[in-house]
Amino acid sequence: MDDLIKRTLGASAVDYLEVRLEERATTSVNYSGRELEAVGTNTSRGGNVRALHKGGWGFASFNSIDELPAKAAEAEQAARLVGRGRSRLARVRPAVAEIRVVVGDDPREVPLAEKEALCARYNQLILKRQGVISSRLRYEDVFKRQTYANTEGAAITEERLYCGLSFAAVAKQGANVQTAHDSYGGGAVGFSQLKDLDELVARTAADAVGLLKADQVGSGSYTVVMDPKMCGVFAHEAFGHLSESDHIYENAKLRRMMTLGKAFGGRALSIVDDATIAGERGNYAYDEEGVPAHKNYLIKGGKLVGRLHSRETAGVMGERPTGSARAISFQYKPIVRMGCTYIEPRDWTFDRMVGEIDRGLYVVSALGGMTELEMFTFSAMKAYLIERGKVGPMVRDVILTGNVFETLKNIDAIGNDLQLHGGLGGCGKDGQMPLPVSDGGPHIRVRNVVIGGK
Numbered sequence: 001m002d003d004l005i006k007r008t009l010g011a012s013a014v015d016y017l018e019v020r021l022e023e024r025a026t027t028s029v030n031y032s033g034r035e036l037e038a039v040g041t042n043t044s045r046g047g048n049v050r051a052l053h054k055g056g057w058g059f060a061s062f063n064s065i066d067e068l069p070a071k072a073a074e075a076e077q078a079a080r081l082v083g084r085g086r087s088r089l090a091r092v093r094p095a096v097a098e099i100r101v102v103v104g105d106d107p108r109e110v111p112l113a114e115k116e117a118l119c120a121r122y123n124q125l126i127l128k129r130q131g132v133i134s135s136r137l138r139y140e141d142v143f144k145r146q147t148y149a150n151t152e153g154a155a156i157t158e159e160r161l162y163c164g165l166s167f168a169a170v171a172k173q174g175a176n177v178q179t180a181h182d183s184y185g186g187g188a189v190g191f192s193q194l195k196d197l198d199e200l201v202a203r204t205a206a207d208a209v210g211l212l213k214a215d216q217v218g219s220g221s222y223t224v225v226m227d228p229k230m231c232g233v234f235a236h237e238a239f240g241h242l243s244e245s246d247h248i249y250e251n252a253k254l255r256r257m258m259t260l261g262k263a264f265g266g267r268a269l270s271i272v273d274d275a276t277i278a279g280e281r282g283n284y285a286y287d288e289e290g291v292p293a294h295k296n297y298l299i300k301g302g303k304l305v306g307r308l309h310s311r312e313t314a315g316v317m318g319e320r321p322t323g324s325a326r327a328i329s330f331q332y333k334p335i336v337r338m339g340c341t342y343i344e345p346r347d348w349t350f351d352r353m354v355g356e357i358d359r360g361l362y363v364v365s366a367l368g369g370m371t372e373l374e375m376f377t378f379s380a381m382k383a384y385l386i387e388r389g390k391v392g393p394m395v396r397d398v399i400l401t402g403n404v405f406e407t408l409k410n411i412d413a414i415g416n417d418l419q420l421h422g423g424l425g426g427c428g429k430d431g432q433m434p435l436p437v438s439d440g441g442p443h444i445r446v447r448n449v450v451i452g453g454k
Contacts, residue, residue, distance in 0.1 A: 004065065008072045009151050014053035014079055015087040017072065018150035020288060021047035021065065022330040025108070029116050029139040031123040039116050046330045051075040056083030059333045090314035090321045092291050094153035099285045101159040105190030107141040108161075115139055118194065119165075122201045126169045129205035131212060134170040136181075139194075140424055146288075154290040162281060162436055163189040166424040167201055169208035178396065179367070180207035180381060183423025186281040186438065207382055210394055217383060217395040217453035223360035224400070224449040225353055228419035230380060232439030233366040235271055236341045236427070238376040238404040240439075243273070243298045243306075244324075244336040244429075245313035257374060257405075262304045265408040268346050271299040273308060275323065275339025281422025282340035282438035284326075289334055291323040299408075310336050328432045335430055340422075343441035346414035353413045353445045360386040361451065363398060377401045399452035407446060415442030 005019050023045050030038040048061040049072045058078030060071040107115075119139050126135040141163040148156045164185015171178050182204045184197055226234065241247070248254050275284050275293035284293055289311050297305050309317070310325035313336060325334035354362065362384040369378035380398040384391050419440050426434030 004068055005149050008068050009149060012051070012072070012076065012151050014051045014076045016052040016089060016151055017076070018050050018148070018289070019047065019068065019072075020050075020330060021147040023145045024142065024329070026140065026142045027107075027112065027115065029119045031119055031135065031137040033134045034127065036116070036120075039112065041112070048330050048333070049075040050333060051079040052087050052089070053079040054083030055085035055087050056081070057333075058082070061331050088315035089311045090309070090319070092311065092321055094150070095286060095290055095292065096153075096155045097158070097286065098156075099158040101143070101161045101188055103161060103188050103190050105192045107163045107189075107191040108143055110191045122165070122167060122197065125198060125201050126167065126205045129169065129202070129209060131171045131173065131209040132169050132205050133172045136168040138166050138424060140164060148286070148288070148290050150290060156286050156290050158285055160284060161188050162186070163191065163194070164281070164422070164424045165194055165197065167204060169205040171208035171212050173212045176212055178208050178211035180204050180211065182365070183425070185424060186279055186422035187283045187436070188279055211382060211396045214382070214394040214396040216397045217361070217451060219451060219453040221448050222451050223357050224446050224451075225357070225360065225362045225386065226444050226446065227362070227364045228417070228440050228442060229365045229421055230363050230378070231343055231441035231444050232341070232421055233369065233378060234376075234407075235343050235441055236338060236437070236439040237369055237371055237378070238407070239271060239298070240273065240338045240341040241371060241429070242374070242404070243308050244338070245307050245309045245317060246336040248307060249313055249316055254373065258304060258307065260304055260306075263302055264299050264304050264405060265302045265411055267302045268414050269299055269302045269408065269411055270297060270344040271341070272297055272344055273324070273338050273341045277340050277420070277438070280340045280420055280438040281426075281436045282338065284339065287323045287325045287334065288327045289325040291321050291325065293323040293339060296322045296324070308336050308338065310334065326435060328435050332432050335432065337429060337435055338427065338437055340420060340438035342418065342420060342439055343414065343444060345416050345418040345442040348413045348415045348443075348445075350415060350417065350443050353415060353443060354386055354391060355389040357386045357445075358388060361395070361398065362386055362391050363400065374404050375402070376404055397453055401450050401452060407449070410447040410449070411444055412447055413445035415444060417442045
């Protein structure tokens with residue numbers, strides 16, 4: 001195989017050629033209500049070739065390594081047909097590396113029956129809660145071995161392992177239906193770490209039932225304390241995607257918004273994307289262009305100082321590559337994506353943060369949301385009223401809306417309790433979903449957040 005890759009790269013007649021091979025094994029267990037919907041292991045193997053010539057790209061994927069020479073010729077032909085300018089790739093030192101996964105309690109060595117039994121136990125724990133009418137539970141472990149090489153001399157083999165559980169409870173009272181969810185896991189997680197989640201699973205079921213009795217929040221403008229999960233969703237969805245340079249250099253309006261050096265918040269505010277954090281779902285050593293992962297500051301001291309790049313966007317914009325070109329599988333070309341995005345912690349305690357609020361909301365986790373350039377809308381899974389410095393009763397149907405730049409400026413307290421979250425699922429962009437990522441932050445306090453409710 002190595003000789004075939006070398007011969008293919010050596011025969012290249014374009015500006016740049018890269019080869020990426022992938023082996024993947026995925027074991028999953030899915031429950032829906034009392035039904036075991038799926039259980040088993042799937043494997044896949046394949047690769048792709050990407051060619052660059054005079055600024056034009058060609059891409060071809062395949063399932064058998066024997067197809068490599070023909071697919072390389074196909075990608076090169078496509079690149080020549082569309083290339084009309086100059087190829088601009090930021091320079092990187094070609095890496096030669098081999099990264100192996102080492103986990104003390106490797107989930108691949110655990111019998112499938114044991115994984116199913118654990119899921120059945122947690123599923124029953126959800127369903128036995130009075131008021132819960134249904135559940136959703138998913139276990140997954142994924143092992144991926146990726147081999148990468150290019151005409152500049154890079155030769156990298158990297159293994160990645162993901163393992164985790166996600167679970168949801170659905171409660172009903174009359175026409176009132178409420179859902180609560182949570183997940184646990186990340187990258188290179190041992191199976192034993194999933195064996196003691198009874199309290200977390202039971203709390204999720206209790207939240208679903210609690211939401212049935214909760215009042216709807218009143219609409220208006222509130223001082224809001226976001227928990228680390230909602231903080232992470234905000235950092236990732238509202239700001240992180242704005243920092244992906246494949247969108248920035250194609251959009252004149254976004255380029256004006258995202259001018260380096262621009263003030264985006266107080267001096268205490270820093271937002272980071274860091275794919276080097278071991279154990280996180282968004283962790284990797286090299287991206288899908290063979291560029292090493294970095295700790296990338298996006299905002300530092302309240303000012304925009306960086307953005308996320310592929311080699312091409314870095315070359316076009318005259319900046320350094322950040323190791324942020326990623327693809328969900330060999331069937332897709334790499335695009336600019338996040339790794340682990342979070343707000344850095346500072347020194348506020350949660351009690352002090354809440355204690356200064358006369359009327360506000362404590363917002364916990366997120367059900368979903370959407371963004372449109374600088375505007376965002378997020379639905380909280382649950383929230384609690386804050387009155388006279390105390391956290392009070394649970395409320396529901398909390399929808400946060402606003403302008404991300406105004407919201408960043410309105411952050412007036414950043415906690416000391418950083419938490420990162422990966423779980424299962426991932427990020428979606430340009431038809432590639434789910435990409436393994438992590439996000440998080442500490443508790444943060446934000447003034448003048450518009451809340452939709454009754």
